[in-house]
Amino acid sequence: MDGFVIILWLVRLGFLLLIYGFLFAVARVLMRDLRAASRGPTELGRLVVLASPRGEPQPGASYPLDAVTHLGRDVNNGIVLDDPFASAEHAVLTYRGRNWYVEDLSSTNGTFVNGVPVEGLGPLGFGDEVQVGEIRFRLDRGRG
Amino acid sequence: MSAVAQARPLAGFRIRPRPRTTELGLLAIVAVTLVVGAASLGATQQLREATEAGVTLKALDFTPPDPQGLLVYLGALLAVHVAFVLAGRRTDQVLLPTAAMLGGIGLLLMQRLPQDLVTQSFGGTQLGLGQLQLAWLLVALTVVATLAIAVRSDAWLRTYKYTWAAAGIGLLLLVFVFGSESNGARLSLSIGPVSGQPSELLKVILVVFLAGYLSENRALLAEESTRIGPITLPPLPYLAPMVAMWAIALGIVVVQKDLGAALLFFAVFLGLLYIATGRPSYVVGGLILFVAGAFVLYNLFGHVHARVDNWLNPWADPQGAGFQVVQALYAFGRGGVLGVGLGAGLPLIGGHLPVPAVHTDYPLAAIGEELGLIGLLAVLGLYLVLVSRGLRIASAGHDEFRSLLAAGLALVIGVQAFIIAAGNLKLIPLTGITLPFISYGGSSLLANALVVGLLLALSDRGAEPPPAPRDRRRRFRGFRLGKVRA
Numbered sequence: 001m002d003g004f005v006i007i008l009w010l011v012r013l014g015f016l017l018l019i020y021g022f023l024f025a026v027a028r029v030l031m032r033d034l035r036a037a038s039r040g041p042t043e044l045g046r047l048v049v050l051a052s053p054r055g056e057p058q059p060g061a062s063y064p065l066d067a068v069t070h071l072g073r074d075v076n077n078g079i080v081l082d083d084p085f086a087s088a089e090h091a092v093l094t095y096r097g098r099n100w101y102v103e104d105l106s107s108t109n110g111t112f113v114n115g116v117p118v119e120g121l122g123p124l125g126f127g128d129e130v131q132v133g134e135i136r137f138r139l140d141r142g143r144g
Numbered sequence: 145m146s147a148v149a150q151a152r153p154l155a156g157f158r159i160r161p162r163p164r165t166t167e168l169g170l171l172a173i174v175a176v177t178l179v180v181g182a183a184s185l186g187a188t189q190q191l192r193e194a195t196e197a198g199v200t201l202k203a204l205d206f207t208p209p210d211p212q213g214l215l216v217y218l219g220a221l222l223a224v225h226v227a228f229v230l231a232g233r234r235t236d237q238v239l240l241p242t243a244a245m246l247g248g249i250g251l252l253l254m255q256r257l258p259q260d261l262v263t264q265s266f267g268g269t270q271l272g273l274g275q276l277q278l279a280w281l282l283v284a285l286t287v288v289a290t291l292a293i294a295v296r297s298d299a300w301l302r303t304y305k306y307t308w309a310a311a312g313i314g315l316l317l318l319v320f321v322f323g324s325e326s327n328g329a330r331l332s333l334s335i336g337p338v339s340g341q342p343s344e345l346l347k348v349i350l351v352v353f354l355a356g357y358l359s360e361n362r363a364l365l366a367e368e369s370t371r372i373g374p375i376t377l378p379p380l381p382y383l384a385p386m387v388a389m390w391a392i393a394l395g396i397v398v399v400q401k402d403l404g405a406a407l408l409f410f411a412v413f414l415g416l417l418y419i420a421t422g423r424p425s426y427v428v429g430g431l432i433l434f435v436a437g438a439f440v441l442y443n444l445f446g447h448v449h450a451r452v453d454n455w456l457n458p459w460a461d462p463q464g465a466g467f468q469v470v471q472a473l474y475a476f477g478r479g480g481v482l483g484v485g486l487g488a489g490l491p492l493i494g495g496h497l498p499v500p501a502v503h504t505d506y507p508l509a510a511i512g513e514e515l516g517l518i519g520l521l522a523v524l525g526l527y528l529v530l531v532s533r534g535l536r537i538a539s540a541g542h543d544e545f546r547s548l549l550a551a552g553l554a555l556v557i558g559v560q561a562f563i564i565a566a567g568n569l570k571l572i573p574l575t576g577i578t579l580p581f582i583s584y585g586g587s588s589l590l591a592n593a594l595v596v597g598l599l600l601a602l603s604d605r606g607a608e609p610p611p612a613p614r615d616r617r618r619r620f621r622g623f624r625l626g627k628v629r630a
Contacts, residue, residue, distance in 0.1 A: 004191065011183060012188075012485040012486065018176060018180055019249075019522040022170065022174060026242065125544050126544050127545065
């Protein structure tokens with residue numbers, strides 16, 4: 001009988017060890033995942049071009065954003081807009097604290113967030129659409 | 145507008161298999177673990193029967209109590225995995241094995257408990273506790289697979305958040321009016337032969353609504369504030385939903401007498417509010433409201449009073465009100481560090497289970513007794529994996545709604561496991577909610593399947609982008625109003 005008890009005890013211990021083996025395997029996957037995520041610089045956000053009838057910027061392109069990114073028709077802007085309705089210095093996207101903001105730089109035809117004109121400085125959430133003239137962007141989370 | 149279609153191609157339903165080796169490997173460990181566990185359970189039960197009958201066994205027989213049931217469960221897991229591979233979505237590979245491990249441990253536990261604890265007959269065949277749990281697990285796996293494969297867009301959740309909230313409140317009212325009471329709590333709703341606990345479903349609806357509401361008002365809640373003299377308060381108009389939420393939680397306690405659900409809802413609400421705004425003042429305010437509400441409820445309502453007194457001193461009435469609490473503590477004590485082994489726990493006392501609600505409210509007491517402190521910690525570790533995975537999905541989310549939804553779903557599982565585990569261990573007063581994935585019960589398994597299925601769908605790295613924002617008509621009008629050329 002004692003032999004049985006020892007074998008049974010080993011099987012029970014094996015069950016517990018296997019659960020911990022599972023946890024260990026999962027922990028390794030999680031660590032690998034975290035390491036992959038921490039590699040490379042983290043972006044604050046990305047601006048994806050949804051529509052751009054004149055092809056500048058390219059539709060479908062996505063721009064990693066710095067804390068301050070200028071938009072406008074002038075070539076000195078971070079993102080150059082080729083649109084008859086865009087002003088030379090049209091708008092600026094800024095990242096302050098934990099939030100994105102869009103500021104309309106007194107442009108002639110205005111900047112729209114989700115179809116609503118921006119007056120001065122307005123908050124911008126991930127997933128929101130920014131429109132300048134006929135060019136439409138979407139703010140996405142940064143990769144990595 | 146043709147460029148819109150170009151930039152946002154519709155995801156087709158092509159079959160393009162994508163191997164998921166991590167998931168397969170983890171599922172293999174789950175299968176081996178459950179088979180070894182079932183073998184130890186079978187051998188222990190046969191050894192005990194032989195000892196009780198006074199017979200000496202010639203050889204140890206490791207046949208599990210219900211080998212077909214276990215095989216069906218493992219087969220279903222493999223089927224879900226194959227379905228995921230065929231669907232070819234780049235979804236999370238850890239969630240399914242972790243939930244499957246918890247579900248499997250729950251299945252072993254239900255097969256180990258007396259089968260006549262819960263019985264139901266379908267067309268002449270009598271199903272016991274283990275078989276019923278298996279049936280519900282299969283339904284739950286189907287739900288997980290369906291959601292994880294079919295849900296490609298979250299527009300149906302985000303657009304109709306107020307509709308969902310209305311549906312949730314409607315469900316709550318139905319329970320108020322038609323619900324039936326059991327164990328002093330008005331929880332279950334019977335529609336014909338099917339009965340369920342809507343509060344389990346309600347927790348998912350609550351998270352969907354909160355994620356929608358908070359993602360829309362996050363900037364306002366995080367930035368604005370109301371100043372009254374020297375005190376800076378959050379913006380008062382946006383506090384209204386917080387107070388409403390608190391009132392609903394109180395209502396659940398008073399009318400449904402369901403302390404667990406109220407605690408869960410309020411904790412998840414505060415957690416999401418903090419995640420969305422990053423302002424500790426909300427949490428402090430919420431906790432003050434909670435303490436005030438708890439104090440009033442304790443003094444006004446008998447069932448709350450009884451629960452708290454029972455928690456403070458269960459030994460005041462160890463054979464009556466405190467019986468379950470005391471027996472559960474004894475069970476944890478008997479288990480010690482390594483446990484007595486699956487199936488070797490204390491047998492029935494005078495034909496009754498020492499802990500009557502062991503399959504719903506107290507599965508942790510059984511785990512603590514039979515698998516010991518080691519097993520208990522492993523189970524808690526599995527919940528931790530689910531939560532950390534959910535938060536990881538949240539931090540990688542495309543936009544605020546998805547992030548908040550994933551975080552909220554992870555919180556629901558974590559907070560629920562914490563509330564019932566702490567209740568079992570007499571850290572807080574016991575509240576009757578289920579241990580996710582382990583407790584017996586169809587409503588609980590289905591609701592948690594919804595949570596895992598949605599998390600899997602949200603974790604898809606190749607998912608289509610969030611839908612175009614709200615007001616299309618206004619955008620077009622603004623567009624036409626476009627003034628003269630700059």
